[in-house]
Amino acid sequence: MRCAPALEMMSRSLDGPLPDAEQARLDGHLRDCPGCAETWRCMREGWAAVRALPPAVPPPGLAARARAAALQQAPVAREGPEGFLAGLFPVAWRFAVASWVPALALGLVAALAAGPVDSSPVDVAVVASVLRPDVGRMVLGGAVP
């Protein structure tokens, strides 16, 4: 066994006993590798020193203070149509729908208000009459009378 997997086994053995086969492999490696044997001693003793450091323990009363502070606030809408929709549509879809539906509705209203589009053929003579002759030739080509 190489040193890298041995290091991982050493670490895992600190959390609990290894399976017998793995423990035997680790023991064999530690017998044959003085460097890893020294590392193992440092790991165990360093681990004991680390565990002796003061843990982060919440002070008494913190939970009560946090609860009191939180419950002063009103919860944001938990029920009703919003909650129902939240279950049906992912956030991205809800955002897309919220953005595009009003835009499409406005476009439709504007189109209806503008009335039907005049699709009759262009009267070349009428167009040409409001253009300078040179511009008319450029835009309308040979159709200019």
Next chain:
Amino acid sequence: VVDLCRRAAAGDRQAFGAWLERTHGVVFALAFRILGSQADAEDVVQDTYTLAWRNLGSLRDPTAHLGWVCSVARHVAIDRLRSRSRHPTQSLDAMTTDTSAPGGQPVDDRPSAEEVAITAQGRARVVEAMGRLKEKHRLVLVLRDVDGLAYQEIADALGLPVGTVESRLHRARAALALKLKTMFKHQGEAPP
């Protein structure tokens, strides 16, 4: 705990209190290790659960409650860190001198023959070696070996897969051991 969270999300104030009671230890440890200050960590806990109460209704999967509340806590803690513009790690020096827990509670559940034998000098060296670890490794090491969090709790606290937590922990312990070995070799001494 999941059921408490579900009921809290439906507006049950009593369930919210019980859920907070069960989960605030992990949130406090996370905030304390990010900010390095007990007062700031307490503020983060309060702000986190205030936000949680207001927004629990948006939590779709109550089984992910711990990861969700820790995610809120991380954002609150990082905002606080930015606002005070200080380095985001706990004062490791404080660990060498302060033998009481951050909450003023004595460390009462870990005495062992090995620990009794650890000298103040040895502890200072271990803390020095920890200070040389990569921050992502040190944070996992401290949450696991100092604060005693389970792998899943650390994964929830940091928003990482459990496998990543395990590999970071193994690397952190190995790196710490190798640093200690180097330090002792240079100083010609035995480990603490």
